[in-house]
Amino acid sequence: MTVGTDAHGEPLTDAELRSLHRWWQAANYLSAGQIYLMDNPLLREPLRPEHIKPRLLGHWGTTPGLTFVYAHLNRAIMRRKLEMMYVTGPGHGGPGMVAASWLEGTYGEVYPDVGQDLAGLRRLFTQFSFPGGIPSHAAPETPGSINEGGELGYSLAHAYGAAFDNPQLTVACVIGDGEAETGPLATAWHSTRFLDPVRDGAVLPILHLNGFKIASPTVLARIPEEELRSLLRGYGHEPWFVSGRDPVAMHHGFARALDACLDDIAAIQVRARGRGATERPRWPMIVLRTPKGWTGPAELHGKPVEGSWRSHQVPLPAPREDPEQLRQLEAWLRSYDPATLFEPDGAPVPDIRELHPRGARRMSASPHADGGLLLRALRLPDFRDYGVRVERAGGAKASATGVLGEFLRDVLRENRNEGIFRMFSPDENNSNRLGAVLEATGRAWMAEADADDDAALVPDGRLMEMLSEHTCQGWLEGYLLTGRHGLFSCYEAFVHIVDSMFNQHAKWLKVSRELPWRRPVASLNYLLTSHVWQQDHNGFSHQDPGFIDHVMNKKAEIVRVYLPPDANTLLSVVDHCLRSRNYVNVVVAGKQPEDQYLDIEAAETHCTRGIGIWDWASNDQEGDVDAVLGCAGDVPTKEVLAAVSLLRRSLPELRLRVVNVVDLMRLQDERQHPHGLSDVEFDALFTTDRPVIFAYHGYPWLIHRLTYRRTNHENIHVRGYNEEGTTTTPFDMRVLNGIDRFHLAIDVIDRVPRLGPTAAYARQEFQDALLRHRRHVTTHGEDLPEVRDWSWPSWTRTS
């Protein structure tokens, strides 16, 4: 199965070989040109220092491999009339991707000033890694790309996400041998156990063993080939090896391997689709072993460059200063024979211009890579039909995520035939109480199953559960960027595992929004549950609400954070998120059966407003307010309400206002976030001079950050998670962090000056309650009945 340099029996005709090779040379020339040249783009004159950019930025090493594969994929697309996408893990090979899309004509279509003429060619070269130009990576600016590749490790998961529900699509995915050392990449290989050959497209991994990463060899290039083969078989693949450096032999070898793989893929699909074969196929893949920086300068100052880590970035670093390097550079560039590749007007010569598929078959023009083009809205059932009946605040109990699960079940049902919605979770769907979705779908599963499993395993399940937050996130990103919809449910603490992937996706969206040709895609929706306040079976490691803070560092136009206090508000929020575009929505909600406050209409109104006074809990309607109690999050809301009920019973003269926040961004200044309240609105809610006691779900300072420009900021006192925790009772967690009703009630007493000495009795009562709590939980292991059974009291309605 090794297709090496010494193979015989050539799969390519001489003409094919010649044009393939010339296309590759053209792409390599254009790549090197982007890195080096700011003038003399066709080398019509001898190369002079002033033709060279003053700052040489970019990565050559990976590029010839990427262009080599591109050329061959094009041949296959044309011969087989394939629909293909190209995902390149080493996205730093950006020049290669840009070169290919320029050769295919896509670049000039998208960026008319970079067309196939001399001005366009010149601009193609100068813009690269240049101020006001384009970045060095396979970024959103690059037509055909859904994977920036700057942060390595996500290509394979992205490729699978693109292939899901696209049965006609083949996603070729080049994986860098350095990239393959990352954790996210290393586990994404197991995606073979989740891809349904009937419903989904194919992924063709091409592991590029160019032997090196930045400064040293790579692991996978330096284990015996048998060990590597064993590894890849262990992932469920059958690898084809293509190794060497002689272009002719390599062209034949790669063409043969690619043909074999595509034949295999076609056969697998026929077997599965036509003949209903249900066993998991062994998917083909290619291991491509080439020198790093292939076809580039062989050496510099007597040290190898081609075939060495030295080719990683700019192989000849100083041709402007060093005449010897200038000479080397010129020889290298001329080795591609540019005069035979381009017309004097800068356009590629006809045989090269011909050598790519047409229209949307061009990988650089794949509509899948500009997923918004293909995006269809979800069919959403009316979320109001799933509302919990709430006759009075506190008069009903429900699990918020449990209720949401029923809505999501029907979202799955309504869109079953569309194949445009999936849910993703690292083995937490049921733990997060979204079990109802299994009435509408199963867990995607191509590995072995057992009658006893009782886990709803089916090849075409729409619930994607692998115990890898990275893979879930990567699959979902790939799925969204190719024009579909999804939701990721995750334990709140462990979503930090994908902090960095979120960063990259948010950056991708930010740049995409600035590109008119990139159409909006569906938002990335996180449902964070099993949150910091409800990690009963686990302890401190599971208690971390910091993802919200992390998200807040990204551009205001990208991120949205929602903290619905109960089930009906959660329904309304998720409905909204599933309709939104180009955002990252973070929804934090509890899973335990808890008090419900708003009926479905009130919930919808409240969520649309995003923030509001809860008049039924407040008693300042007819007088001046003594203190405002703000709350954001289900548990803080409950504690605020409980504090209010304690205070109103003990100190009936106190005038309190409860403000609940669902949309965290409302707190921010309207100049800082499109959802931000105006100062007038904010002051109307929170007053300009009364104490505000704010109970917040996460780390308290975020509320300060959001409100520090507000008039009344000095009077805002925030309680939140204070990084204290362990395995304990739900209420004890609140006490440990001082966010419980008693601390909140004491806060109010301490901050309302007019209460005077009589309030000392109530204050002491609350302090005693904390001691009673401590005694009770350490003895009985559960919360005080008065705490456990508390719900919003009915007597307040008449007051």
Place this chain on the structure above:
Amino acid sequence: MTVGTDAHGEPLTDAELRSLHRWWQAANYLSAGQIYLMDNPLLREPLRPEHIKPRLLGHWGTTPGLTFVYAHLNRAIMRRKLEMMYVTGPGHGGPGMVAASWLEGTYGEVYPDVGQDLAGLRRLFTQFSFPGGIPSHAAPETPGSINEGGELGYSLAHAYGAAFDNPQLTVACVIGDGEAETGPLATAWHSTRFLDPVRDGAVLPILHLNGFKIASPTVLARIPEEELRSLLRGYGHEPWFVSGRDPVAMHHGFARALDACLDDIAAIQVRARGRGATERPRWPMIVLRTPKGWTGPAELHGKPVEGSWRSHQVPLPAPREDPEQLRQLEAWLRSYDPATLFEPDGAPVPDIRELHPRGARRMSASPHADGGLLLRALRLPDFRDYGVRVERAGGAKASATGVLGEFLRDVLRENRNEGIFRMFSPDENNSNRLGAVLEATGRAWMAEADADDDAALVPDGRLMEMLSEHTCQGWLEGYLLTGRHGLFSCYEAFVHIVDSMFNQHAKWLKVSRELPWRRPVASLNYLLTSHVWQQDHNGFSHQDPGFIDHVMNKKAEIVRVYLPPDANTLLSVVDHCLRSRNYVNVVVAGKQPEDQYLDIEAAETHCTRGIGIWDWASNDQEGDVDAVLGCAGDVPTKEVLAAVSLLRRSLPELRLRVVNVVDLMRLQDERQHPHGLSDVEFDALFTTDRPVIFAYHGYPWLIHRLTYRRTNHENIHVRGYNEEGTTTTPFDMRVLNGIDRFHLAIDVIDRVPRLGPTAAYARQEFQDALLRHRRHVTTHGEDLPEVRDWSWPSWTRTS
């Protein structure tokens, strides 16, 4: 190589088998007891509802596997006089670890009120997952643990970290089959290519295929055994399979496999150490296939529990309420025959009390697992000897990390024979300009090498470079927690990849500090370079300074953040970090050749202070100050200085003060952080009423968060990274984010009221400079000479 239930020829004598099995039963009984019982710990009476805890929390499913392995490892330790540690990936099996350490007597030594008597036993049971008691995981509270295991995926990297430089140690590491699906775990297998059999100890992975995770089967349990074997061989292992459920057969099978593995390990070590074999060995490992929840209740309500995901947490959820479950629970607990395992006074019977190694050989008492016990201080050369000569501020240029590299080189040299220091980097050591360390050591590498590599690959290198931030972090954590020292150098943006691992380590340290028996360990030191302002070859994906914000959410007593402005301050900071204990130190520093400001003495003073006025840059010595310019970070410092020089030239009457911050925590309130300045000190530096223009390395709001309680907060105007970026010139990055000298100078003009209309000329000059900049970079691709060549002007000295 499969050792299955049908194997013949028993490795255990009947007596051995009997005591092994009884020890296992005792451990299982104690585990189940912890989950369920708050009374009647020896089941002397019939089980009644009131004996059961009101809240049942914890995880049974993984536990019997962990205790089974523990029992067998103990046998091996005793027979072979081994030094062993036990790392359990599924740390939620905490009860099993606690049970084992109680049986070994360690628990009672560490926690005298939980000794081997009836009161101790009762407390052992009640304290588990109980308020005021212990958490449910293999947490810091658990003797013998270095891996909490709450967030899955890090066990194997931790195990390798522990084994490095401990040639006599064998680290047994149980990996959950669910855990094995995570990215970090999936790539940690490649650690086989980095472990030197001569210098390092051995890691014995035990992949525990109990078939399930929380709610569904696992990938590795559901691929054909041949495919799994192939995968594990691909990782460089030779797996031994032990599969079944019959205890007798499984005891024999596991004993045989374990003996074979330990024989192999011994042989590998003899070959490498004695005979100098240099090839990479194929390390043995065990695949243990058992039912999940083995020996627990077979079923509930007709559905399987043992051998199913239903055993994951509490297999019988309601024995207090449901008499049938109570009966089942009693039968289950009695199936272990507690009356034969424990004396009436609660102590284990003699044969069980005997069945474990003594003293420090007990895995629960391993000094490696309380690494502070073994910690020796590093031998540190005098950092002052590495200082850059700085005759006047701005009068020298140096790469800060380059200079640091020389110091680190000699740290490596000085400690070469100690074997207590390593450096870790995801293939970025050289890119981060720490190349000098390769003069003192090589890159650890057991894979194939090539004469041409020129990458300093050696088996016993002390530079650990795998392109996996997760593995680097996991190795380092394991290395530190077992009493050694290290430094992790990473691109600033990509350290977010380990956000979540940092969280877990910070939480570990926080809890450890509260445990008097856990001795302080060396701090985890991050050197973040190739930072947001200097990612020339790359673009937006590489620009993210948010790790500092992330770190700030953790307890003040754990985290330290340093932003040294130049090489000499970096030396002083790193020297300090390498001496510190129990912290996470985050050091952010540039790698490009840049202006130097402080000579080595001034640097030391400045860093010890952590914050200070730079009098040589200020001109308010003899008058009232008009504005304070604060700066933190190398690039912001340079821009502030440049702004000051512009302003002092154009508006010589302006009185400016420059305050540089190295230790970010100094800005915070002394009540919030031990490094915090008092209000008096803060006000003295920043005044109580003058405008403060603060240029900060990262996202600006962090400075507000740190200073919002300060008197002068309202006048603090912060510029920082505003999430704008691409591949562009260094100065253009600053301009895009408004942190450049011209914006800063304009800020000052706009905020000093007394300047009046004449300043409009200077203001316009600075605005024009921004336009000139834009024109220049988009035409020439490099920064304006006046910007590029700027350094602190000598004329200021005389003013």
